[in-house]
Amino acid sequence: MSSSPQTTSTNSAYLTNQFAHRFVRALNNLNHTKTSSHGHNQISRRTSRVKIAAYTAMASVVGSRRAWSRAVLWKIRKRSRIRSLLLRMNRKRVDHKIFNCHHHSKVMSLKRRNPNPKRQYYFNPFRNSSQESKLRKLVPGAQTMDSWCLMGETADYIKCLAAQGNNRKEVQ
Amino acid sequence: MVGEGGNRDDEQIHYQSLSSDWSFNNNNNSNDVANGSSNHLIKTSCSSASMVDSFDQWDHQPTNSHNLGAFCDMGMQNNATTSPSSLGFRLGNVFVPPRNLDMCWGPTDTAVKRGGMLFPPAGSAVLSQFPADSGFIERAARLSSFSGGGYEDVINPFGNVHESPLSAYRNRPLEGFLGDGLKAASREGSKEMPLPVDCVTDDGRQPKQQGGLSLSGNILPGEAEFSGGGDENSNEGLASKKRRSDQDTEYNQVKRSPQTPSEVTKNNNEGQPRGENNPNSVANKSSGKHGKQASPSSDAQKEEYIHVRARRGQATNSHSLAERVRREKISERMKFLQDLVPGCSKVTGKAVMLDEIINYVQSLQRQVEFLSMKLATVNPRMDFNLEGLMAKDAIESRLGPSCSLGADMAMPYALNQSQMAIMQGGISRIGRSSDADRRTFTSHLMSITGGFKDPASQVPNTWDDELHNIFQMGLNPSTPISNQNLGSTPPDHLKAEP
Numbered sequence: 001m002s003s004s005p006q007t008t009s010t011n012s013a014y015l016t017n018q019f020a021h022r023f024v025r026a027l028n029n030l031n032h033t034k035t036s037s038h039g040h041n042q043i044s045r046r047t048s049r050v051k052i053a054a055y056t057a058m059a060s061v062v063g064s065r066r067a068w069s070r071a072v073l074w075k076i077r078k079r080s081r082i083r084s085l086l087l088r089m090n091r092k093r094v095d096h097k098i099f100n101c102h103h104h105s106k107v108m109s110l111k112r113r114n115p116n117p118k119r120q121y122y123f124n125p126f127r128n129s130s131q132e133s134k135l136r137k138l139v140p141g142a143q144t145m146d147s148w149c150l151m152g153e154t155a156d157y158i159k160c161l162a163a164q165g166n167n168r169k170e171v172q
Numbered sequence: 173m174v175g176e177g178g179n180r181d182d183e184q185i186h187y188q189s190l191s192s193d194w195s196f197n198n199n200n201n202s203n204d205v206a207n208g209s210s211n212h213l214i215k216t217s218c219s220s221a222s223m224v225d226s227f228d229q230w231d232h233q234p235t236n237s238h239n240l241g242a243f244c245d246m247g248m249q250n251n252a253t254t255s256p257s258s259l260g261f262r263l264g265n266v267f268v269p270p271r272n273l274d275m276c277w278g279p280t281d282t283a284v285k286r287g288g289m290l291f292p293p294a295g296s297a298v299l300s301q302f303p304a305d306s307g308f309i310e311r312a313a314r315l316s317s318f319s320g321g322g323y324e325d326v327i328n329p330f331g332n333v334h335e336s337p338l339s340a341y342r343n344r345p346l347e348g349f350l351g352d353g354l355k356a357a358s359r360e361g362s363k364e365m366p367l368p369v370d371c372v373t374d375d376g377r378q379p380k381q382q383g384g385l386s387l388s389g390n391i392l393p394g395e396a397e398f399s400g401g402g403d404e405n406s407n408e409g410l411a412s413k414k415r416r417s418d419q420d421t422e423y424n425q426v427k428r429s430p431q432t433p434s435e436v437t438k439n440n441n442e443g444q445p446r447g448e449n450n451p452n453s454v455a456n457k458s459s460g461k462h463g464k465q466a467s468p469s470s471d472a473q474k475e476e477y478i479h480v481r482a483r484r485g486q487a488t489n490s491h492s493l494a495e496r497v498r499r500e501k502i503s504e505r506m507k508f509l510q511d512l513v514p515g516c517s518k519v520t521g522k523a524v525m526l527d528e529i530i531n532y533v534q535s536l537q538r539q540v541e542f543l544s545m546k547l548a549t550v551n552p553r554m555d556f557n558l559e560g561l562m563a564k565d566a567i568e569s570r571l572g573p574s575c576s577l578g579a580d581m582a583m584p585y586a587l588n589q590s591q592m593a594i595m596q597g598g599i600s601r602i603g604r605s606s607d608a609d610r611r612t613f614t615s616h617l618m619s620i621t622g623g624f625k626d627p628a629s630q631v632p633n634t635w636d637d638e639l640h641n642i643f644q645m646g647l648n649p650s651t652p653i654s655n656q657n658l659g660s661t662p663p664d665h666l667k668a669e670p
Binding site for chain 2: 165169
């Protein structure tokens with residue numbers, strides 16, 4: 001990855017640019033879909049929505065090139081799917097019992113086959129695997145990777161997170 | 173990091189470049205070959221129709237990877253047209269990578285028909301169909317050692333030299349594939365490069381043979397270049413290559429047949445200047461190892477034909493070699509991470525480095541949460557701010573990292589003290605640069621000072637004029653201009669967005 005430093009510098013500007021646009025767009029969507037209130041609940045909800053918007057923007061900029069972005073987008077889409085489904089169920093005012101049954105069935109149907117089947121075997125040169133497991137939990141979509149891929153994904157994730165942080169500050 | 177469709181293109185490009193190298197080398201080699209033992213080979217192969225028949229059956233080999241197949245075809249055809257010495261290249265095609273390297277089989281038939289010697293990817297069934305040309309059989313047997321571990325007995329005569337000093341391949345190929353982050357380019361180069369040399373190697377200790385090129389069969393792009401440039405060296409190494417084959421067979425026996433290319437490459441490496449230690453050889457061994465283990469890992473995919481040579485004084489077990497290669501790759505990535513994580517230059521050791529990385533990732537995620545909370549609480553007037561933000565973002569992105577115009581613009585604006593303090597705290601926490609601070613201040617001003625629409629719109633205009641020529645970030649140039657029409661269109665426009 002000798003060229004990676006250079007690509008990082010050239011990509012960061014592009015990244016921040018793209019991220020800013022998408023983030024703002026996502027924020028717009030969020031704002032238009034909810035009413036503003038200053039209740040504590042609302043703030044936490046808005047916080048989570050803003051956070052989701054930020055992660056979505058970051059992941060969409062990267063696209064499906066990296067595993068972590070795919071994992072992030074998949075998680076968010078799954079969550080939104082379930083949420084919309086629940087909303088639909090609520091609006092239909094289905095009987096509570098039926099609602100539960102339907103909900104479970106729908107959720108199961110929504111559940112996709114795990115795109116990253118757990119790999120039972122991978123070479124782990126790191127003697128101290130607790131750090132690796134910690135890193136795997138931190139980086140999205142890195143549960144089933146081998147060490148080398150994990151490092152690459154972590155690097156890309158860090159790069160994007162740092163760029164996003166910069167952008168967020170500027171957006172603020 | 174780690175599958176990407178784009179990698180295919182890289183691979184193709186690499187493969188093409190490699191094939192061009194080969195063709196170039198072929199031309200040189202053909203001129204150099206004086207004895208024409210290779211020619212003899214070619215003649216014998218050409219004369220035997222049965223060979224062609226046997227080759228034909230290879231045409232029907234499943235081509236798992238169409239892209240690679242196309243490449244092999246291109247490469248092979250390029251090489252084939254150059255000279256009969258392209259025999260080596262065609263032979264290289266014979267090797268079947270562990271998973272999806274069967275692609276090379278398709279084009280090989282064209283090469284074969286030209287008189288090249290093809291070896292079955294695995295299994296000796298095809299080999300048995302070879303014509304009864306004694307010399308051809310002998311050579312085939314020798315070459316077949318690469319394709320499978322089943323021909324040890326034939327290879328035995330060569331099994332003297334085991335670990336000679338690594339050739340120059342080591343550094344370059346390793347750099348090649350490591351430098352690309354083990355991109356498919358290296359993988360493709362290693363996979364797709366047929367082992368052209370292999371076929372030539374059987375010719376014996378011919379000093380000058382096209383084999384130099386053929387060696388690049390499984391060689392990484394770096395190796396390919398090297399082989400192209402070092403024809404003489406590779407030729408010398410041909411003899412040693414043969415000797416290595418038996419040792420390689422030890423490795424290959426446990427591994428899948430596709431590993432044989434690594435043998436060949438190893439042999440090729442031996443042919444290279446002895447004095448140099450090639451990390452590539454380490455990659456070679458690792459290829460075998462990776463082929464065996466963790467097949468689904470993208471790592472193995474990329475390393476299949478990385479040729480590794482055991483270092484002096486180290487265990488030559490395929491496991492340890494592959495392990496070493498893996499460790500090297502991971503340490504390289506760690507170094508890259510070290511550059512990313514601020515303040516990690518003085519840290520040494522994997523464990524400490526990992527801790528730092530984990531802390532950094534956690535802090536970054538916390539920062540995202542913190543900023544999102546701030547954004548959620550601070551901006552009840554999201555619509556309006558977003559308009560300004562859109563324009564500001566467009567401008568900011570145009571500014572890029574180096575512009576400090578914001579500083580000039582930020583001066584006349586009043587700042588919200590509380591928010592400024594928060595921003596400063598946040599900034600200092602992350603260690604922002606002064607430029608970022610200025611930009612933050614500017615953006616902050618623009619976001620909170622909704623009433624300053626006119627000055628804000630003025631700022632983008634000036635920036636737009638200045639930066640329009642400087643930066644073309646692909647932004648919509650009308651974005652800052654639209655800032656002027658903030659009153660009416662932007663809200664509607666924003667609302668209209670899905």
